Amino acid sequence: MNRALWTLGAFVALLALLAVGLRLNPREVPSPLIGKPAPPFELPLLTEPDKRFSHKDMLGKVWIMNVWASWCPPCLVEHPVVTQLARAGMAPVVGLNYKDARDEALPWLKRNGDPYHLIVADVDGRIGIDYGVYGVPETYVIDRQGIIRYKHIGPLTADVVETKVEPLLRELNGG
Amino acid sequence: MIPELGQFALALALAVAVVQAVLPIAGAAKGNAAWMAVARPAAQAQALLVAFAFGCLTYAFVANDFSVAYVAAHSNSALPLHYRIAGVWGGHEGSLLLWALMLGVWMTAASVFSSHLPDEMTARVLGVMGVVSAGFLAFMLFTSNPFDRQFPPAMDGRDLNPLLQDPGMVLHPPMLYMGYVGFSVAYAFAVSALLSGKLDAAWARWSRPWTTVAWMFLTVGIALGSGWAYYELGWGGWWFWDPVENASFMPWLVGTTLIHSLAVTEKRGGFRSWTVLLAIVAFGLSLLGTFLVRSGVLTSVHAFAVDPRRGVFILGIFTVLIGGALVLYAWRTSRIGLGGDFAPVSRESFLLANNVLLAAAAGAVFLGTLYPLVIDALGAGKLSVGPPYFETVFVPLMAPALFLMGVGPLARWKHASIPELAVLLRWALAVSLAVGLLLPLAFGRWHALTGFALALAIWIVAAALISLKKRPRGSRAHLGMVVAHIGVAVFVVGVTLVKTYESDKDLRMKPGDSVFLAGYVFRLDEVGNVKGPNYVAARARISVTKSGEPVTVMYPEKRLYVVQNMPMTEAAIDPGPTRDLYVSLGDPFEDGAWLVKVQHKPFVDWIWGGCLIMALGGLLAASDRRYRVPLPLRARAQVA
Amino acid sequence: MARALVIFWVACAFAQDPALERRVTNLAHELRCLVCQNQTLADSNAPLAVDLRNQIRAQLAAGKSERDVVDFMVARYGDFVLYRPPLKASTVLLWVGPFAFVLIGFYVLVRFLRRRQVPEPQLTDAERARAAKLLE
Numbered sequence: 001m002n003r004a005l006w007t008l009g010a011f012v013a014l015l016a017l018l019a020v021g022l023r024l025n026p027r028e029v030p031s032p033l034i035g036k037p038a039p040p041f042e043l044p045l046l047t048e049p050d051k052r053f054s055h056k057d058m059l060g061k062v063w064i065m066n067v068w069a070s071w072c073p074p075c076l077v078e079h080p081v082v083t084q085l086a087r088a089g090m091a092p093v094v095g096l097n098y099k100d101a102r103d104e105a106l107p108w109l110k111r112n113g114d115p116y117h118l119i120v121a122d123v124d125g126r127i128g129i130d131y132g133v134y135g136v137p138e139t140y141v142i143d144r145q146g147i148i149r150y151k152h153i154g155p156l157t158a159d160v161v162e163t164k165v166e167p168l169l170r171e172l173n174g175g
Numbered sequence: 176m177i178p179e180l181g182q183f184a185l186a187l188a189l190a191v192a193v194v195q196a197v198l199p200i201a202g203a204a205k206g207n208a209a210w211m212a213v214a215r216p217a218a219q220a221q222a223l224l225v226a227f228a229f230g231c232l233t234y235a236f237v238a239n240d241f242s243v244a245y246v247a248a249h250s251n252s253a254l255p256l257h258y259r260i261a262g263v264w265g266g267h268e269g270s271l272l273l274w275a276l277m278l279g280v281w282m283t284a285a286s287v288f289s290s291h292l293p294d295e296m297t298a299r300v301l302g303v304m305g306v307v308s309a310g311f312l313a314f315m316l317f318t319s320n321p322f323d324r325q326f327p328p329a330m331d332g333r334d335l336n337p338l339l340q341d342p343g344m345v346l347h348p349p350m351l352y353m354g355y356v357g358f359s360v361a362y363a364f365a366v367s368a369l370l371s372g373k374l375d376a377a378w379a380r381w382s383r384p385w386t387t388v389a390w391m392f393l394t395v396g397i398a399l400g401s402g403w404a405y406y407e408l409g410w411g412g413w414w415f416w417d418p419v420e421n422a423s424f425m426p427w428l429v430g431t432t433l434i435h436s437l438a439v440t441e442k443r444g445g446f447r448s449w450t451v452l453l454a455i456v457a458f459g460l461s462l463l464g465t466f467l468v469r470s471g472v473l474t475s476v477h478a479f480a481v482d483p484r485r486g487v488f489i490l491g492i493f494t495v496l497i498g499g500a501l502v503l504y505a506w507r508t509s510r511i512g513l514g515g516d517f518a519p520v521s522r523e524s525f526l527l528a529n530n531v532l533l534a535a536a537a538g539a540v541f542l543g544t545l546y547p548l549v550i551d552a553l554g555a556g557k558l559s560v561g562p563p564y565f566e567t568v569f570v571p572l573m574a575p576a577l578f579l580m581g582v583g584p585l586a587r588w589k590h591a592s593i594p595e596l597a598v599l600l601r602w603a604l605a606v607s608l609a610v611g612l613l614l615p616l617a618f619g620r621w622h623a624l625t626g627f628a629l630a631l632a633i634w635i636v637a638a639a640l641i642s643l644k645k646r647p648r649g650s651r652a653h654l655g656m657v658v659a660h661i662g663v664a665v666f667v668v669g670v671t672l673v674k675t676y677e678s679d680k681d682l683r684m685k686p687g688d689s690v691f692l693a694g695y696v697f698r699l700d701e702v703g704n705v706k707g708p709n710y711v712a713a714r715a716r717i718s719v720t721k722s723g724e725p726v727t728v729m730y731p732e733k734r735l736y737v738v739q740n741m742p743m744t745e746a747a748i749d750p751g752p753t754r755d756l757y758v759s760l761g762d763p764f765e766d767g768a769w770l771v772k773v774q775h776k777p778f779v780d781w782i783w784g785g786c787l788i789m790a791l792g793g794l795l796a797a798s799d800r801r802y803r804v805p806l807p808l809r810a811r812a813q814v815a
Numbered sequence: 816m817a818r819a820l821v822i823f824w825v826a827c828a829f830a831q832d833p834a835l836e837r838r839v840t841n842l843a844h845e846l847r848c849l850v851c852q853n854q855t856l857a858d859s860n861a862p863l864a865v866d867l868r869n870q871i872r873a874q875l876a877a878g879k880s881e882r883d884v885v886d887f888m889v890a891r892y893g894d895f896v897l898y899r900p901p902l903k904a905s906t907v908l909l910w911v912g913p914f915a916f917v918l919i920g921f922y923v924l925v926r927f928l929r930r931r932q933v934p935e936p937q938l939t940d941a942e943r944a945r946a947a948k949l950l951e
Contacts, residue, residue: 561898
């Protein structure tokens with residue numbers, strides 16, 4: 001009898017696990033960089049390649065980094081949300097153009113609008129690796145001390161902006 | 176019209192399944208012969224209806240009916256005929272219909288080959304299978320209808336995934352499903368025994384051949400899957416411990432445990448409740464596999480299109496079928512112990528030890544497969560559990576089991592003597608150790624693990640031959656066991672030698688270049704363009720020589736399937752009994768050079784050869800005379 | 816024979832440093848391709864996988880150890896990138912589990928066998944003859 005009850009108990013535990021599993025996304029990999037300093041970089045600007053921009057230039061400010069590429073369809077889908085977020089003015093949105101060609105990224109921006117404070121070009125993807133980028137688009141919120149506070153994987157939605165990003169920005173800006 | 180007929184047939188089949196599930200079981204409980212007699216015709220009618228539905232879907236594929244959404248998603252007018260047929264089970268909905276078809280086949284077989292069973296048993300077995308069938312038919316009709324139409328109809332289909340356009344696709348799923356679904360028969364026997372309250376040796380005798388045949392199909396199905404991955408995926412691997420692969424391996428491990436446990440229950444009446452539990456768990460793992468592949472809970476290269484809503488439905492089926500069986504189990508077996516009367520050293524106890532090891536191995540695979548989910552569900556982050564884990568954990572568990580395979584078959588039932596076994600096996604031990612020590616040297620590199628594994632394989636073969644010598648006129652079942660065990664040994668040799676001694680080179684080659692590997696010289700002669708029925712390809716011509724003598728010419732390809740715009744590496748393989756040569760094309764360089772990978776894989780075909788030999792052993796065992804000759808009436812009455 | 820040797824040396828010149836490649840491949844087999852449906856970095860052709868393999872090669876060639884490269888990957892992608900789960904408090908059950916199954920299984924088995932009654936041992940031929948005589 002005991003053995004059978006143990007087996008039933010284990011079965012129920014398995015069911016609970018599988019039921020919970022149905023709500024989870026096994027492909028989403030959270031970032032271990034949350035709470036850690038944003039990895040350093042110094043990259044040329046997309047629009048003016050002889051000018052360079054470094055992460056240090058943003059110290060003291062709260063800012064958002066949006067990783068995108070012209071060859072990435074979901075980036076196009078999230079672009080209106082990113083534009084909206086940039087226009088709201090709560091924090092400047094810096095674009096990281098990931099593994100892209102300049103002569104494809106610039107027309108893309110012309111077609112779809114350029115909401116970015118500025119855009120840096122990570123042509124070989126090396127900086128992306130440092131930031132743990134594994135798919136585009138991805139968006140980071142970085143605070144005044146240069147610590148990564150939040151990472152969103154996949155296209156930004158109005159819902160995520162409203163419930164996660166904006167409250168965080170308010171906290172970082174106000175507090 | 177035809178798809179609608181198919182859908183109607185499925186709906187009818189569901190109705191019949193419900194009747195089949197309810198009446199015979201109620202009839203068996205009440206002793207109502209008329210209700211019990213519904214079982215056989217219901218099972219056969221259901222099988223016919225599902226077969227008809229399957230035929231309708233096949234017709235839709237063959238006739239390129241792209242108004243059916245499923246056909247449009249998985250076929251194309253340029254797709255060759257045999258792949259249009261295999262495409263029927265190329266996606267989630269169609270594969271469910273294949274599942275239902277296989278269930279129909281097993282139900283029909285169970286209804287035909289059960290004349291020697293008491294009527295209540297037949298009624299219950301078919302009734303339980305009716306419950307299973309009803310679950311799957313409902314699942315199809317309510318969430319995964321293969322006959323859904325789309326308006327407007329597509330101009331042409333999105334083509335079958337190029338990875339599936341392969342002979343492996345024709346054979347692997349049907350064989351695999353015959354195995355998975357076949358365990359439902361063992362499950363049905365177990366639940367019937369629990370329902371009737373009679374758990375005796377007769378039940379084991381009846382369910383044993385069914386279990387062995389299901390196991391045999393599963394063995395073949397898994398071997399086919401592995402062989403297919405080997406030559407299709409282009410990099411020479413044959414097992415990845417991917418969740419879906421594990422989902423087929425777990426029922427196989429438990430099925431093997433079940434076969435051995437049934438042997439004891441049939442012959443000696445022992446282990447009764449444990450065997451029943453194993454039958455429930457084996458089928459439960461089949462169902463779990465079905466869940467894992469389709470629900471998106473685990474990431475896998477094999478997963479069907481993912482939909483958590485479907486996952487909920489399957490979870491429901493799983494809960495009802497397995498939860499229900501386990502509740503019955505708890506209720507009915509409270510007073511039945513393991514039973515059997517045997518000494519601490521006896522064939523029974525060796526088989527029990529084998530059971531512990533195989534069950535632990537199945538548990539290890541289960542743990543590794545589901546652990547990432549556990550960690551995620553607990554909010555403790557994301558984890559990956561891959562081949563390094565499984566290999567580290569699985570091999571040490573199997574080594575003692577392999578050793579026992581030499582000892583168990585030679586031990587006497589009820590009371591075995593270690594001195595007697597030692598005498599029987601002393602030469603086997605000597606030969607095994609000798610081979611383990613010397614053979615690796617012959618291959619050029621000595622490794623302790625390699626020697627150990629080879630010694631175990633020879634040990635198993637030697638013990639199997641001794642067992643044959645001891646019983647030269649043994650039954651076919653005995654021969655089946657010997658053959659199956661030898662199959663395991665062949666498998667172990669293949670895995671060991673390939674993993675220890677395989678070699679490869681990955682390099683840039685221009686036409687005219689050569690590379691030297693394992694005594695062979697591979698020369699890239701030229702790369703040309705070819706056109707297939709639904710693809711274009713770059714095909715390389717590689718001449719292989721050994722010591723100046725020509726061996727073969729190989730044609731690896733880099734294909735582009737035009738409809739899905741999907742590139743595919745079609746490796747060239749020169750198979751042989753002692754080695755495979757494996758060449759694949761990588762990406763081209765701008766100057767006309769190509770990235771070429773050449774591999775030498777010694778004894779790799781012994782892996783699948785061993786599996787086929789195992790399956791042959793199972794076939795021999797299941798076709799033993801005692802399952803085909805009914806017991807005389809008097810004995811039947813005693814056994815009941 | 817001489818011809819074979821020439822071909823061999825020529826082939827070597829075309830291959831990159833084979834020892835380094837071996838290290839790269841071995842390490843790549845232990846790491847997960849994050850954009851794939853369950854593949855190792857060694858087996859995948861995804862752009863990120865190619866990039867990460869190049870990273871591994873560059874770092875190993877620069878003198879870093881396998882440990883360093885693994886730490887680099889984990890710092891950026893978390894434990895998920897490892898196919899061999901690290902031994903931590905949260906994975907103790909995973910690593911110990913299988914062996915615990917076997918040990919518990921055998922413990923139960925041995926306890927069960929001990930509690931049984933040993934059935935009569937078989938009689939030897941001599942004893943059997945004696946018994947037959949006595950019964951006459």
